[in-house]
Amino acid sequence: MSSSPQKKNVQLKTPSLTPPPVDPPPVPIASPQRSPSRRALKGSLPQHLHDSLTSQKRAVLHALQQPLIVPSADDSEYSTNEIAVKQLNGLLDGTVTRGEGNSCLLLGPRGSGKTQAIELCISNLKETPIVVRLSGLVQTNDRLAMREISRQLSAQVSPALLPEEIRGAANDESLKDDDNPFLDAPVEIVELSVPTAHMHSLIACIPTLGRPTIVILDAVDLFTNHPRQSLLYSLLDTVQSCRAGGGNKGMAVIGVTTRMDTLICLEKRVKSRFSGRMIRTSASIKASQAKKILRAVLMSTEKNEVDQEFSAMWNENVDEILADPRITRILEEACSITGDIRSLARLFMSPVLNLKPTSPWFTASQLEISAEVQRIRPEFPYLHTLNYPSLCLLIAFYQAENDGYPALTFEMLYEYVRNAIRVSAVAPVQLHGNSIGMVRCSRQVLWATFERLISAQIFVSLSGPSMNVGKNFFKYRCSVNREDVKKSVERNGHSSLTKFLRRAMGSH
C-alpha cells in the first residue's frame, strides 16, 4: 500500500515487457508469433489441445497447494524467512554433525512458512536424522505423545538399537487399549502421580540411539497445557544435558507455534532448561513477490503432458493476466492484510477450475469474483436468494429491533409477519391484474422456515433447550446484520417485501 506510484508502475510493467528469466525460453520466443493465434482462438480451444488444458489445470492446482518460496532476488538483504531458514540450518547442523543438544521455538503467524522451513532444513542435512513429529492437536496428553514418540522411533531405528524400555512402550499392546487403562503398568505410571521419573528415563535414552534426533513439536503451545508439562520438561532436560562426544548423538527440539506468548506459558523449571532461542518467520509479502510466486505456480507444468503450442499460449495468458491492473490491485489488497501465501493461492483455484475448452483463458473478472468468495467473504452471500417466508422473518426481526427488542420469540416474530400480511391485505394493490400484496403464509410454514433458519444459525437461541418452555417461546437473536437484511431485500426485489421493509424502517 505504501509503494509509490512509480513503483506501482514498475510492477505493472515488469511481467509483460521483460519476462523474468525464471521461466523457460518458449515464452519470449513464442509470444510474438503465437499471439495472433491465441487471439484467433479467443473463443474456444481446438480439439487436440483439450487434454493439454486438463493436465495444465491439474499441474497448476497441484502447485497452488504447495506454493514455493521464491527468494526475493532484487533485495540485497535477506528476508525474515531466509534468515530463519539460515538460523535453523545452523542449529540443526550443529545437532547432526557436532552432536549438540539444541532447542528453539519457531514463531510465526499462520501460513508464514514455518513447517516449510523445517522441512527444507531437514532435507538439506548431510546425515539423515531421526525425525519425531508430534502435534499438540493430536497428542492431547503426555501419554499419547509418549506412545507416538516410541512408535515413530521404532519405525525409524532398527529394533536392536532401541533400548528395552522404548521398545516395550511401543509394542505394549495394553497401552493401546483405552478400555482399561489401569491394568497396565506404564500407563499407570504416566497417568498417575509419578510420571516424570519414568518418562524422563525413556526420553533420556534418545541421544544414545546412534543417530541424531530431531523432535518437532507442532502447536507447542498446546503441550504447555499438559499437567506439569512433564513431556516438555523431559525433552528439554535431555537436550540440555546433551554432551558432545561420549558416543551420544545430538538432539534438537523444535517447538513450532503461532502463539507469541508461548515462552511465558512454560513453567519455571521448564523454561530454565530451554535455550531461549527463538526464530521467527514472517508473513509479510510484497505484491510483486506474490506475483512472482504465482507466476511460477501458474506456469508449472507436468512433464511431457502439455502441448508446446498450448503451453506457449498459456504462459502468455498468465503473463497478461498478472499484468492486469485489477489483478495487481487485488494482490496488493490481499498482501497488505495477510502474507499467507496459501490464501493467495486459493484465490486462483476457482478461476483455474472454471477454465473450459470453450473458455480456456483467465479473465480478471473471474479472479475478482473468486477474491470475493475466498477472501473478503460476505457474511451471508446467499441472503437475497432466500425464499419468501425467510425474508419475511428477517424483516420482522429488523422491525422488532427498530422497536427496541434485541431478542425475540417466534410468537412475536409471527405477530409481526401476520400484521404485515394483514396490513397488506387491507389495501390490495394490483399491478397488471396481479395482486402485488404480501402472499399469505401459514403459521406452520413460517415455523418450518424458522427452524431451517435456526439450523443455518441465522437465528441463534439464547438459552438451551428446556422441558418446560415451548419451542415457540425461546428467545432468539438474529446473526444477520441489519444492513445486510436491508440490502438483500432490496436486491431480492420482491415488491411486497420491499414494501414490508419500508414499513419496518418507518415504524420507528
Place this chain on the structure above:
Amino acid sequence: MNSLNQVVSLLELSPPPFIFINDPIAPKFTIQSLLIALQNKIRLVQIDGISCFTPRLLYDTILNGLSQHTPSWDDGCKNWSEETSNDSMDSFLRALKALHASLCTANSEQRERLALVIEKPERLKERMPDLLAPLTRLAELTRIDLSVVLVSEVRWEDIRPPLGAAIDPYYVDIPVPTKEIIIEHLVKVFEKNSSNSELASTSTTPHPYDPALQQTYKHFVHILTDVCFLYTNDPHEIQYISAARWPGFIKPILDAHRMNVEAAEDEDEVEFERPSAEVLLRLTRHFKPSLSLALEQLYPRLTNAVDWARANVSDAASLAKDGLILGDAVMDDEEEEEDTVNEMLLSSPTRSRSSRRIQEKKAAQDLSSSNLKDTLPLSASLPRLSQFILVAAYIASVNPVKSDLRLFGRGADEKKRRRRPAKRQMANAKPKSGSVKIPQRFLGPSPFPLERLIAILGALVEENDSNASEVNDSRNNPSDLLDFRIAGERTDYEVTRVGVYASIAQLTSLRLLVKTTSADKLDGLSAMFKCGSGAPSSYETILDLAKGLGVPLPDLIWDNAAMG
C-alpha cells in the same frame, strides 16, 4: 450447478486438503449429487455428524467406509483394521496411513485419492470440539493424498475452532436451487422410479411412474414448483410433496385406462396413451388447490405423505364434476355409476364447482390457522371442570398478579369489573433507553402458584358456570346439610374439593399443566404451575375452550390489545 461441478473437478484433479461447502438450503441434496458425480472416480466416504457422535464411531466409520469394508454379524462385526485404531487420534492416523498404503499397493498404476465428505460438521463441533482442528489438517498430519470436505448449512465462521487451529478451507458456496434444478431433479427421480422393476412388474396396468407419463409428470412438476417455490427451495421437500400428490393426480387417467382395458378384454390390447392437453388442463384445475394444501401440511410435516395422500383422495363426485371420470367405459360400468350417483346425491347438487373449491380452500386455511392441532380438540377430550381449570390456568399465566383484583374482585356493592383501559401499555411500548421488555404473551406462560389458580377458577365458575348456578338455585336437597348463605360460598366449597386437585394432578400428568417447582415438594398451595407448551398455552385453543364454556375470555385478559 456450477459450484458443485467445480468441487467435483477439483476433487478429481488435485484437491486442496480442506474444502468447506456452505449450503444453507439443501445440504443433503448437495451431498447426494456430489457422491453420484464422484462415484468410481475417487475413494469417498460420507460421514454423518449426527450418527458419528463419539470419536470411536467417527474413526471406524471413516476407515470402514474408505476400505469399503462392511462389518458383518457372522465375523463378529469386526472393523477394517486388525489392531485397535479407534482409541485416539494418532492410532487413527496410523490406520489411515496403513489403509492408504494398502490401497496404493493394491492398484499400483495410479495413486489412490481419498476424500471424506462430512455432513453436519456443526454436530462434531458440539460433541468433539477437539477433533475438528486435526480433522481439517488430516492431509498434513497423515501426509497422504486426502481431502476433507465439510458440507454444512452453517457458515465456517460459526464452526471454526478457536485460535486459528484449523487451516483455512477452500470455500464453496452453493447457491439456492433454482426452479430448473428442482424440476430436473424431480424428473430424474421419476425416471429412476419408472425403471424400477418392482413397480413395473406388480401390475399389468400402467403404474403412476410409467415412462409414458413422463411428459405429464413434467407438466405436474412445473405446476407444483410454481406453487411451492415461493415457500421452499429444497428439492427433497418438493419431491416429498410430489410423491404424496402425484399418484392421486394421475389416478383418474389410470382408472380410465383400466376401464378401457376391461371393456375391451377380448379385443386387442388397448394402447395406453398420454392424456390430452384438455384433460391435463382439467386435472390441473381440479388438483391445484390441493397442492397448496399439501405444502401447508407436508412441508411442516404435520402429517406424513402416505396419510395425507389417503386423506386427500378425490372422491368420484368431485372428479365427475370436473369432468374427470374419463373413458367411455364409465357409463357401462354399473357399479361405478351407482357409486358416482350416490356420491352425487350426498353432496349437495346445487353447490357449484367454484364454491366448492372456495370451501376447500377455506378448509385448508382453517386447518393451518388452528394452532398446533391435536387429533382431538381439548373441548371434546376433557371433562368440564378440567376445561375450566385450563382456562383459569391460561388467565393466571398471562395476566399480571396485580390485575386479578381488578378483573375478578367483587365488592359488596356488586360493582362490575373496573378494568382500566390499556392506554398505558401503548405509551410504554416506546423504548426510553436500551431494550424493551417483551410482552408476556410473547414470552409464553409465566408460572403461578396453585392458590391463585384456585382463586381464579372460583371466580370463573361462580360467574360463568351456568350449570353450577342452576344447581345452586334449584337446590332443595335436604341431604346437603351445608348451608350456603353468602354468595359464592358454595362455589368456594366446590372448587376446593379433592376432585379439583385430582384434576389438576391429572392435567399435570398430561403435561397440559406443568409444575415448575420440584416434584418432591409437597407444600400444597405454594406449588407453582404454568400452562404446558403447545396447545394449552395458545390463545386460539383456549379461546375455543372458553367459548364452549361461555367464558368471555377476551374480557379477562389484562393486556389483550393484540390478541385475536
